[in-house]
Amino acid sequence: MFDTQTPEKTVTSDTLKFTARDVHVYYDDAEAIKGVNVDILDKTVTAFIGPSGCGKSTFLRCLNRMNDTIPICRVTGEIRLDGQDIYDRSIDPVQLRAKVGMVFQKPNPFPKSIYDNVAYGPRIHGLANTRADLDVIVEKSLRRAALWDEAKDRLDSPGTGLSGGQQQRLCIARAVATAPEVLLMDEPCSALDPIATAQVEELIDELRQDYSVVIVTHSMQQAARVSQRTAFFHLGHLVEFGETSHIFTNPSDERTESYITGRIG
Numbered sequence: 001m002f003d004t005q006t007p008e009k010t011v012t013s014d015t016l017k018f019t020a021r022d023v024h025v026y027y028d029d030a031e032a033i034k035g036v037n038v039d040i041l042d043k044t045v046t047a048f049i050g051p052s053g054c055g056k057s058t059f060l061r062c063l064n065r066m067n068d069t070i071p072i073c074r075v076t077g078e079i080r081l082d083g084q085d086i087y088d089r090s091i092d093p094v095q096l097r098a099k100v101g102m103v104f105q106k107p108n109p110f111p112k113s114i115y116d117n118v119a120y121g122p123r124i125h126g127l128a129n130t131r132a133d134l135d136v137i138v139e140k141s142l143r144r145a146a147l148w149d150e151a152k153d154r155l156d157s158p159g160t161g162l163s164g165g166q167q168q169r170l171c172i173a174r175a176v177a178t179a180p181e182v183l184l185m186d187e188p189c190s191a192l193d194p195i196a197t198a199q200v201e202e203l204i205d206e207l208r209q210d211y212s213v214v215i216v217t218h219s220m221q222q223a224a225r226v227s228q229r230t231a232f233f234h235l236g237h238l239v240e241f242g243e244t245s246h247i248f249t250n251p252s253d254e255r256t257e258s259y260i261t262g263r264i265g
């Protein structure tokens with residue numbers, strides 16, 4: 001089911017980025033997340049795994065308040081980023097999402113040029129004073145997303161004209177352009193072929209030098225390859241959370257074992 005040969009990846013940071021306490025999420029009366037507590041570390045890739053409908057994406061979306069955009073969705077409990085309550089009245093969700101960037105399942109570049117896709121966030125957040133500043137941010141972000149060499153001669157071409165894998169890297173460049181601290185990725189490789197998937201996985205490994213990355217994935221092989229910590233969700237509960245190598249080789253909970261051995265899911 002998973003690659004037991006994957007070398008153990010050590011957690012390199014003990015700095016807490018997010019702390020979530022007793023988080024419940026409801027869609028109308030249906031409870032999708034049932035009292036989740038979790039600590040997410042800086043400069044670490046954390047994978048959320050679990051059967052379809054267990055709440056992985058719902059919980060991920062709590063971390064940058066994307067659930068605010070769903071009228072029937074209600075979040076209770078406490079989520080802190082660097083110690084600050086992200087659901088506090090004083091927090092502007094738009095500013096929060098610049099700090100906590102998100103990459104979605106399906107690459108979704110804006111119908112704009114490659115340059116403008118990346119420049120969009122820095123422009124609306126006033127991160128560049130001059131065109132030259134913006135050029136620097138765009139180049140740096142495209143380099144960070146390992147897309148510069150392929151894109152540098154076609155910056156004025158539409159982002160939608162890139163291949164699927166390139167589009168996803170463009171979306172990663174767009175997310176890193178606002179200098180976020182955390183990157184949330186909701187099944188970022190599910191629409192990609194194996195080569196593009198490998199490129200994005202390599203990129204995730206590089207990004208963790210600078211960011212905390214949280215990735216939802218259906219692929220246990222992918223979780224084992226890219227993450228240092230893994231959280232297993234089941235029916236809205238966070239069943240088990242720990243070092244990826246431990247979760248995959250020696251899970252403590254029967255439900256985790258059933259999932260990773262393919263008996264539930």
Ligand SMILES: Nc1ncnc2c1ncn2[C@@H]1O[C@H](COP(=O)(O)OP(=O)(O)OP(=O)(O)O)[C@@H](O)[C@H]1O
Pocket residue numbers: 027032050051052053054055056057058059070072
């Ligand atoms: N916008 C929504 N409106 C109503 N219910 C929703 C909404 N989004 C998710 N749900 C429900 O919340 C529960 C958790 O869904 P969620 O998408 O978070 O699970 P998931 O583990 O990410 O699933 P998958 O792996 O299939 O993407 C499910 O019962 C789902 O039907």
